[in-house]
Amino acid sequence: MDRAQGDPPVSRPELRRCPEALRAGCAEVLAGLYDVPGLELPHRPRIIDVGANVGAFTVWALEERWPDATVWAYEPAAETFACLLENTKHLRTEGYAILFRAAVSDREGEGHLFHGRSNAFEHSLVDVGSQRREGESVTVMAASSLRACDLIKVDTEGSEVAILSSYRHLAGCACVLLEWHKQRDREELARILERAGFERWAWTGTREEKWLRRDVAAAMRGRGLRGGGP
Numbered sequence: 001m002d003r004a005q006g007d008p009p010v011s012r013p014e015l016r017r018c019p020e021a022l023r024a025g026c027a028e029v030l031a032g033l034y035d036v037p038g039l040e041l042p043h044r045p046r047i048i049d050v051g052a053n054v055g056a057f058t059v060w061a062l063e064e065r066w067p068d069a070t071v072w073a074y075e076p077a078a079e080t081f082a083c084l085l086e087n088t089k090h091l092r093t094e095g096y097a098i099l100f101r102a103a104v105s106d107r108e109g110e111g112h113l114f115h116g117r118s119n120a121f122e123h124s125l126v127d128v129g130s131q132r133r134e135g136e137s138v139t140v141m142a143a144s145s146l147r148a149c150d151l152i153k154v155d156t157e158g159s160e161v162a163i164l165s166s167y168r169h170l171a172g173c174a175c176v177l178l179e180w181h182k183q184r185d186r187e188e189l190a191r192i193l194e195r196a197g198f199e200r201w202a203w204t205g206t207r208e209e210k211w212l213r214r215d216v217a218a219a220m221r222g223r224g225l226r227g228g229g230p
Helices: 020-030 056-065 078-087 089-093 160-166 183-195 214-222
Strands: 046-050 070-074 097-100 103-105 109-116 131-142 151-154 175-179 198-203 208-213
Touching (some): 046 056, 056 070, 056 078, 056 089, 078 089, 103 109, 103 160, 151 160, 160 175, 160 183, 183 198, 183 208, 198 214, 208 214
Parallel strands (some): 046 070, 103 131
Antiparallel strands (some): 109 131, 175 208, 198 208
């Protein structure tokens, strides 16, 4: 099946399997929480989803925004990955979604994934205050081993700095979507991204930020588009 950017979706994306505690958050993502209106990516764009959780962003990206893309999605938690498998089954069959049951950080090996106190959105390799001590052992991939991409989304509850500081292809991305979890991380992420040639284009009222490579942002402004926040 050949799908093109801009083709209207047959229906709004939805998840086949989603724990009740995650439904509200997933609904926000499926409604376009991470969208950058007007952002154009190359034909058959390459997208990386680090911290894919149950697959809301991957499903939204492929069914709503960039239907001709390929998404490489990384999720370490066993139960969450099972949901991700089910929610992307049709996309994997068609070759648009490629899944890895793994966490991502600045080095490879085995790691302890802390389980969230409230729900699976809080699972993390790092205890940022919303995790329980118990968890599970997971495979960790080094961010330096990730492929080049046009857009990378990172939401890992505390490993964003480790990932983006060691991702070798960062400067080649058109767009970085992230969620920060501590103010000092937000400041360090800004330094990393500004050094790599990005500018903060838009942000939400919570902790999601959308960064564009400066030439991409300039082209967007040239088309009369503006970023910003609430």
